Structure formats: C-alpha cells, structure tokens
Amino acid sequence: xxxxxxxxxxxxxxxxxxxxxxxxxxxxxxxxxxxxxxxxxxxxxxxxxxxxxxxxxxxxxxxxxxxxxxxxxxxxxxxxxxxxxxxxxxxxxxxxxxxxxxxxxxxxxxxxxxxxxxxxxxxxxxxxxxxxxxxxxxxxxxxxxxxxxxxxxxxxxxxxxxxxxxxxxxxxxxxxxxxxxxxxxxxxxxxxxxxxxxxxxxxxxxxxxxxxxxxxxxxxxxxxxxxxxxxxxxxxxxxxxxxxxxxxxxxxxxxxxxxxxxxxxxxxxxxxxxxxxxxxxxxxxxxxxxxxxxxxxxxxxxxxxxxxxxxxxxxxxxxxxx
Numbered sequence: 001x002x003x004x005x006x007x008x009x010x011x012x013x014x015x016x017x018x019x020x021x022x023x024x025x026x027x028x029x030x031x032x033x034x035x036x037x038x039x040x041x042x043x044x045x046x047x048x049x050x051x052x053x054x055x056x057x058x059x060x061x062x063x064x065x066x067x068x069x070x071x072x073x074x075x076x077x078x079x080x081x082x083x084x085x086x087x088x089x090x091x092x093x094x095x096x097x098x099x100x101x102x103x104x105x106x107x108x109x110x111x112x113x114x115x116x117x118x119x120x121x122x123x124x125x126x127x128x129x130x131x132x133x134x135x136x137x138x139x140x141x142x143x144x145x146x147x148x149x150x151x152x153x154x155x156x157x158x159x160x161x162x163x164x165x166x167x168x169x170x171x172x173x174x175x176x177x178x179x180x181x182x183x184x185x186x187x188x189x190x191x192x193x194x195x196x197x198x199x200x201x202x203x204x205x206x207x208x209x210x211x212x213x214x215x216x217x218x219x220x221x222x223x224x225x226x227x228x229x230x231x232x233x234x235x236x237x238x239x240x241x242x243x244x245x246x247x248x249x250x251x252x253x254x255x256x257x258x259x260x261x262x263x264x265x266x267x268x269x270x271x272x273x274x275x276x277x278x279x280x281x282x283x284x285x286x287x288x289x290x291x292x293x294x295x296x297x298x299x300x301x302x303x304x305x306x307x308x309x310x311x312x313x314x315x316x317x318x319x320x321x322x
Contacts, residue, residue: 001029003039006029006031006039007039007042007043009029010025010029010039010040010043011043011048013025013028014050014058014059014060015060017059018059019052019057019058019059020057020058020059021056021057021058022036022037022040022055022057022058025039025040025058040058048060048064049061049064071105071109071113072113073112073113073116076109076113076116076117077116077117077120079102079105080102080117080120080121080124081124082098083098083099083102084124084125084126085126086098086099087126088126089179090140090142090184091138091139091140091141091142092138092139093139093140093142093143094140094142094143097143140184140201140202141186141201141204141207142177142184142201144207144209145174145177145186145201145207146177147209148174148209148210149174149175149176151209152213152214153209153210153211153212153213153214154171154172154173154174154191154210154212154213154214154215155171155172155174155188155207155208155209155210156169156170156171156207156208156210157169157170157171157172157199157204157206157207157208158204158205158206158207159199159203159204159205160203160205161203162200162203167205168192170190170191170192170193171191171192171210171212172186172188172189172190172191172197172199173188173189173191173214173215173216173218174186174187174188175187175188175189175196175218175219175220175221175224176220176221176224177201177221178221178225183200183201183202184200184201184202185198185199185200185201186198186199186200186201186204187221187224189216189218191215196218196224233275234257234273234274234275235273235274235275235277235280235296236271236272236273236295236296237257237271237272237273237274237277237280237293237295237296237299238269238270238271238272238293238294238295239269239270239272239284239291239292239293239294240264240267240268240269240270240291240292240294241267241268241269241270241287241290241291242266242267242268242290242291243266243267243268244290245287245290245291246261246268248287249287252283253270253272256272256274256279256280256283257272257273257274257275257280258270258271258272259271259272259273267292269294277296277298277299277302278302280299281299281302281303281306282306284299284303285303285306285307288303288307
C-alpha cells in the first residue's frame with residue numbers, strides 16, 4: 001500500500017471509532033509507531049482536525065465529516081458475500097438490519113460498483129451441507145443482547161436447558177456472543193447461579209432488557225474462550241486411510257478435529273485432535289473397513305466394543321426374524 005492510500009485508510013479508521021491508539025494503526029498497516037506519528041502529522045497539516053497525541057490516542061474533532069466512502073469492486077464483493085453469510089448464520093432480525101445497512105452503503109457506491117454487485121449477486125450462494133440439517137430460528141436475540149451489553153445492563157431471560165429440558169427464568173449479565181458450529185451462544189454471569197454460564201440463544205424463549213446495571217466487572221469474552229479451549233481435553237488420533245475414500249469425508253473430518261494429512265505408501269495418514277474418543281470411534285465405524293488406527297491403542301478397543309455390540313444386536317434380530 002502506498003502512502004496516499006494508507007493516509008486515506010487511516011482517516012477512515014479514525015472516523016470509525018471514538019478513539020484510536022497509535023499501536024492499533026501500526027498493527028493494522030504493519031508499520032512502525034514512528035511512521036504512524038508522521039502520517040498523523042501529515043493529515044493534521046492537510047487540515048484534518050485530529051485531536052490527541054502519541055501515547056494517548058487520536059480522534060477526529062466532533063462534527064467533522066468525511067465525504068462518502070468509495071469502495072472498490074473487491075470491497076463491494078466482500079460486503080455482498082457477508083450479506084449472504086448473515087442470511088444463513090443469524091436470525092431474521094439481524095439479517096434484515098444488515099440488509100438495510102448494506103442498502104445505505106450501496107447508495108454511496110459508484111455506478112460501476114453498483115453494476116458489479118448486480119452482476120455477481122446471483123453467483124454467490126450459501127448452501128447447507130446435506131448431512132447437517134439446520135434451519136435458523138426466527139429469533140436468536142442477538143441485537144437485544146448486544147444492545148444490553150452496550151448499555152451496561154442485565155437481561156431477563158426465559159431459558160430451556162439442553163441437558164435437563166428444564167425451563168427457568170433468570171437475570172443474567174451479558175459478556176458477549178459467539179458462533180460455534182451452527183449455533184450462537186451467550187456468555188453471561190447468571191445471578192441465579194452466582195456464576196458464569198453459557199446459553200444457546202436459540203433456547204432463549206423470551207428476552208427482556210432490564211434497567212438494572214451490571215453489578216460487577218467481568219472478564220472479557222476472549223478470556224472465557226481461551227480458558228475453555230485450554231480446559232478442553234483433546235486426544236491425538238492417527239490413522240491410515242485408503243486414498244479412494246478420502247473424497248467422501250467432506251467437512252465431517254473437520255468436525256472430528258482434523259489437523260493434517262500426508263501420503264504414506266498407498267494410503268493417506270491423517271492426524272486428528274478430538275475431544276471425544278468414543279465419538280471418534282463411532283465416526284470411524286463409517287469407513288473402518290478402509291482404514292487402520294495407528295494411535296491411540298484404546299481407540300481400537302472402543303471400535304471393537306462397538307462392533308461387538310452391533311453384531312450381538314444384529315444376531316438377536318436375525319434370530320427373532322427366523
């Protein structure tokens with residue numbers, strides 16, 4: 001990126017937030033702090049009213065507005081792709097609001113970018129895998145949760161737990177939301193349990209934003225995610241698989257913790273890090289006649305046990321039929 005483009009991008013970054021630190025600018029553009037200071041000084045000399053200084057952060061004087069942002073074709077395409085993902089990964093409310101925001105962005109695009117979006121719209125689609133049936137619920141409560149978090153207030157939820165299928169009413173202090181697989185999750189401090197809990201948002205039947213202020217300072221969402229990842233017990237699995245069936249694995253291998261693969265003689269050696277050996281053993285049964293487990297040894301024992309139980313049931317059923 002040349003300096004003119006970088007100065008324009010820095011100006012956009014300053015407009016996007018109330019306060020931007022020099023280190024954030026340096027990280028975004030992979031430049032030194034010294035270069036950041038020079039670039040900011042150049043913008044100030046050009047008449048841009050930037051408030052702040054090195055060490056504290058920079059912001060634009062309130063009321064200063066930039067002319068409409070111009071997008072190139074790649075950026076416009078990225079926005080359209082994001083819109084398609086929003087439609088498949090969120091609820092109807094969030095999808096509608098994103099579409100509305102995208103219309104406003106389209107309004108400031110040049111005719112060439114508008115024509116480009118019209119041309120490629122029908123060439124982008126999000127298709128669900130046939131083996132993974134998922135229909136986004138009408139309401140995932142994402143916008144109210146984020147609004148409550150922004151206002152620093154608690155929310156009252158009616159929640160049905162997955163494990164016990166028990167419905168409870170509770171007040172929680174939202175920390176953040178994240179997407180895992182096909183579901184959105186709310187990480188929050190539950191006042192009823194006096195502890196941190198994870199709630200699947202599609203299991204929230206009703207959500208009300210209260211006027212009760214969040215009672216304490218909570219760790220960040222990223223801290224919880226890092227802790228969860230560190231506590232998760234994973235097992236390394238190595239197996240050799242016939243080359244001709246690898247193509248049938250599809251995305252299922254990633255759900256089983258796929259890490260890497262390499263060619264070994266006439267087969268493919270695959271390495272996984274999985275959270276459940278029993279779950280992996282049951283997946284292995286789908287193609288076990290074309291694969292061999294290298295490690296761990298106990299995985300072979302699990303597969304044998306499952307196979308024996310299946311055989312017993314088949315034999316019993318066969319006897320009843322005859």
